[in-house]
Amino acid sequence: MSKSRQPLLAGNWKMNLNHLEAIALVQKIAFALPEKYFDKVEVAVIPPFTDLRSVQTLIDGDKLLLRHGAQDVSQHDSGAYTGDVSAPMLAKLGCDYVVVGHSERREHHGETDELINRKVRAVLKHEMSPILCVGEGSDVREAGDHVSYCTNQLIEGLKGLKQEQVRRAVIAYEPVWAIGTGKVATAEDAQEVCGALRAALTEKYGAEIAEEVRVLYGGSVKSSNIADLVGRDDVDGALVGGASLNGDEFAKMSALAAGGPLP
Numbered sequence: 001m002s003k004s005r006q007p008l009l010a011g012n013w014k015m016n017l018n019h020l021e022a023i024a025l026v027q028k029i030a031f032a033l034p035e036k037y038f039d040k041v042e043v044a045v046i047p048p049f050t051d052l053r054s055v056q057t058l059i060d061g062d063k064l065l066l067r068h069g070a071q072d073v074s075q076h077d078s079g080a081y082t083g084d085v086s087a088p089m090l091a092k093l094g095c096d097y098v099v100v101g102h103s104e105r106r107e108h109h110g111e112t113d114e115l116i117n118r119k120v121r122a123v124l125k126h127e128m129s130p131i132l133c134v135g136e137g138s139d140v141r142e143a144g145d146h147v148s149y150c151t152n153q154l155i156e157g158l159k160g161l162k163q164e165q166v167r168r169a170v171i172a173y174e175p176v177w178a179i180g181t182g183k184v185a186t187a188e189d190a191q192e193v194c195g196a197l198r199a200a201l202t203e204k205y206g207a208e209i210a211e212e213v214r215v216l217y218g219g220s221v222k223s224s225n226i227a228d229l230v231g232r233d234d235v236d237g238a239l240v241g242g243a244s245l246n247g248d249e250f251a252k253m254s255a256l257a258a259g260g261p262l263p
């Protein structure tokens with residue numbers, strides 16, 4: 001089946017780079033990636049909260065074609081929630097995307113599927129797109145239960161959404177054992193789960209919606225493996241950690257996700 005979905009390459013910077021370093025990296029990516037690529041691939045940076053205003057100002061001021069998003073969000077719109085950042089605040093900062101349910105938040109902050117579902121709803125309510133992360137640990141993979149585990153996280157994360165809302169969600173399959181370890185899942189592994197996630201979306205929301213939703217792979221993606229990954233039927237791009245902190249490498253990956261040639 002030919003893919004009608006535009007690939008998305010999103011760089012999750014995690015807790016790296018202050019706002020001055022963020023400006024330098026965005027300038028570097030924009031300089032290294034000629035505008036023609038943006039017809040074929042959507043490229044987004046996902047910096048820490050403290051960098052967002054600087055990144056927004058640079059993208060708007062220089063009319064860059066890059067998009068930007070945030071790494072997390074509160075499930076509440078406002079109120080006495082010290083330290084949290086709300087979806088309306090992120091929408092005002094021009095965010096198109098908000099990562100929700102990253103395995104590092106599930107693990108270090110005890111985020112449950114129920115909380116993640118509330119965050120997904122908060123993002124959609126303010127007309128941004130959630131990038132809902134799912135993925136199994138090595139124990140689940142070794143037991144051979146990875147497909148059902150990830151499918152369950154997907155269904156719980158999207159619970160109660162209307163079809164029209166599901167349409168604008170992005171799903172990221174990030175096997176925990178492949179994150180920051182250099183152990184990339186094979187393209188077959190990625191396709192197996194991304195395909196199963198799309199099949200679950202088809203069953204629940206119908207083929208038309210499932211064909212529109214982008215399903216990304218994440219976990220040790222770099223320029224040497226991105227082309228093989230996005231070449232698979234159900235892998236529509238990548239959520240990139242470490243390699244997204246290098247402007248030249250990230251630009252190269254973007255070009256490869258666009259189908260080349262290299263800039």
Ligand SMILES: O=C(CO)COP(=O)(O)O
Pocket residue numbers: 012102174178179180181182218219220221239240241242243
């Ligand atoms: O967690 C990830 C992106 O969200 C993947 O991180 P790495 O690309 O560093 O493995």
